[in-house]
Amino acid sequence: MADGVTGLSPVRDSRNPHGPALATGLGTWAAFVDEVKRGDDF
Numbered sequence: 001m002a003d004g005v006t007g008l009s010p011v012r013d014s015r016n017p018h019g020p021a022l023a024t025g026l027g028t029w030a031a032f033v034d035e036v037k038r039g040d041d042f
Contacts, residue, residue, distance in 0.1 A: 009029035012021040024032070 005023070007026060008023045009026055010021045010023045011029070013019055
């Protein structure tokens, strides 16, 4: 996840640093992380 992008959470595959990035809103990213931590199904 990159820092310094206001209002967005850009994420990329660390094994492919020059590949595409997925940019989500901060609230969406936080909800995703919370669900992963809880082990929720998507």
